[in-house]
Amino acid sequence: MRSITRQKPFTEIEESLKRFNQVYIIGCGTCATMTKTGGIDEVLEMKERLEGLEKAVTGWTVVPIACDGMTDVTIKENERAVRKAGCILVMACALGVHRVTMYTSKPVIPALDTLYMGVEEKPGHFKEVCAQCGQCVLGETAGICPLTACSKGLLNGPCGGTNNGKCEVDKEKDCAWTLIYQRLKLQGRLDLMRKYHPPKNHQAAPRPKHIKL
Amino acid sequence: MESRFKRALNSGKFVVTCEVGPPKGTNIEKMLHHIDLLKYRVDALNVTDHQSSVMRFPSLGGCLSVKERGGEPILQMTCRDRNRLALQADLMLAHTRGINNVLCLTGDAVVVGDHKEAKGVFDLDSVQLLRAVRQMEAGEDLAGNRLDGAVSFCAGAVVCPEAKPIEPQLIKFEKKVEAGAEFFQTQGIYDLDNFANFMQHARQFPVKILAGIILLTSAGMAKYMNANIPGIFVPQNLIDELASAGKGQALQKGIEIAGRMIAAIKKEKLCDGVHIMAIGREELVLDILRAAEI
Known part of the structure; x- marks a missing residue:
């Protein structure tokens, strides 16, 4: 089972980051990596785009499973970079957003919309x-x-x-x-x-x- | 209480119903005009319920107008826009205002209409809605609570005799019969041989069948329906007939075809009556009836 996500329109992401000049990005190594919405490549692309908006990306990480309790450990390990950020942009499904919210007092902004729980019937085809x-x-x-x-x-x-x-x-x-x-x-x-x-x-x-x- | 429409269905006469489409807006003059034109010429008038998922003046409002003006309304009720509480409430309101015929429909999908971002409800489906009517007639709501005053309806449903494959439709048809449907108004039919096959099956059940007649207005419209309307199949010979009618004569030809089909259905006693859908051109129903010599 996979949590199927789609990246929000960039203008919407830009709007929700309007008041933050420093951003920390968290991707997810499981579902969002498979759907190519929050893996390493997408996180790095987001970093570049945000820097293009003259925002400082204080750090980034792709946690193995964003909705898992281990996310807490990852956030603690990256505490310095997270602390410098005004908010955390999460490139995971809403379950990942929820987890991150549990472990930080920083504002957490979703970069993705969570669509449904699906299976990959053939490569790249995710079906509800x-x-x-x-x-x-x-x-x-x-x-x-x-x-x-x-x-x-x-x-x-x-x-x-x-x-x-x-x-x-x-x-x-x-x-x-x-x-x-x-x-x-x-x-x-x-x-x-x-x-x-x-x-x-x-x-x-x-x-x-x-x-x- | 037995509705006037139910008495007509049981009288053995060839029953005729047609549609009235409520307007988009509060100007109901055209709808009232159609009601007045048709109320004494047909056995009952269906009032459509946000037809094709396009937001309109409500079916219940249209039915009240039919009733006030001395006609016999059939309340079309889809499951698309209301949950089970709202559906039951509207059935009770209809009953208290003398609207005692209901056509239970699933309803078109929201996305085919003009409010594409709306939530499609479908809390009940057409079979469950039919059962809800019967349960409320027995004095109970869908939660099993006793009603202080029950409802009474002649309840019907729709069936698609041209659907392919047909067997799943027939299974659903039978589920609707078991759920308490007394009459069926079919999707538009054009192939009477195929319809006769369907009737051979349908005749096993104690229900009245009204064949759906959709007025063809041009060869282009017929082709459009074939390509885009599920369950509609206009044979090529009818399309050719419309095309050969000459400039400005296609509509007249469509009226003639509809009249001819109705006359044949009546003469051959294929089913219990017809349901005429003129889709916005309701005034032409009178011409169709004349063409059918009814």
Whole structure:
């Protein structure tokens, strides 16, 4: 599973750094490296662009896993450079931003937008396959999640917007329920498609989601 | 209470419904004009619900106008814009104002409309909405609480007889029947042989089917629908017929085609009636009915 991110428009980053002349940059060696949004190359490119805006980059690092507790150690190891900075620009997903926020009193600015949890199906192709809804139906939908694969997240079969196996939202996009139908048919389990799914319980995992073991 | 539309469906007559599209804005004159033109010529008037995800005057408001002017409204209700609380509330309001027909729809995706950044709700889907209607008729809300006063609706849904592949649509159709749909208004159909095949399947179920008739206004429009509207398939011979109609005559030809199809459906008793969609040209429904000799 990967946390899929996209770099914010640079003008937005520039705007959020307006009041800071010294910046410390933190990238992430895991998901953001894979999606090429917060690895070493991207961090160095950001450093250059910020210097182009006449900001001083007091230091930078790419932590192995930004959302891990070890981020605390990295920040402490780089304390001098961090202390000189007015803020920390984080090139990791929001989980990384959250971690950094836990370990510093400095303002923390995200450079990325976190889009979804995805898997890399083939190199460079990251697909959302789970909405983390707390009520998994994959056993009844041939392993295809209707919440993420259907643009409307429908539980009881295709809408009228499906056409030759494609979705009304995008002619290139497969209709989730056509895929589910084909696969269930192949498995001899088409009866599952006739099963009524009641309205979803949106409190299956209440917000803010939090589990204490 | 049995609605006037339900009585028409059960009377054995060839039922005719058509659409009224609420305006974008508060000038409802054109909508009222269409209602007045059509209210005594059809068995019921559907009022569309932010059709194609374009923000408009509400369906419920349009239905109230139909009712006030002596017509029989069918409240189109999509699941796109309201969660289960809001849907149930609107059903109760409709019931208290004598609107007792509802068409339960999933709704088009938000991004096809004019408020592309809006949140698509889809808290319920069309099958769940149908069941919600039935549950509320039994005096209970979706949380299982008792209602002080139940609702009563003739509830319907849509089906797409031209969809490919058809089997997933038929499964959904059956789920809607099981959920309590009493009538179906189909997506626009143009191939009567294919529609007859669909009806052979649909006839097994105790529901009334109204064939969707979308007015073709030109060969270009027909081609556009083939390319862009899911579930619509206008055969080449109809496109050729429209194209051969000559300058300024295509619309008249479209009316003739629609009338001819309706007459054939009625004569061959293919289904229980028709649902005419003139998409913004509702005044032409009268011409279509004349062409169909209804």
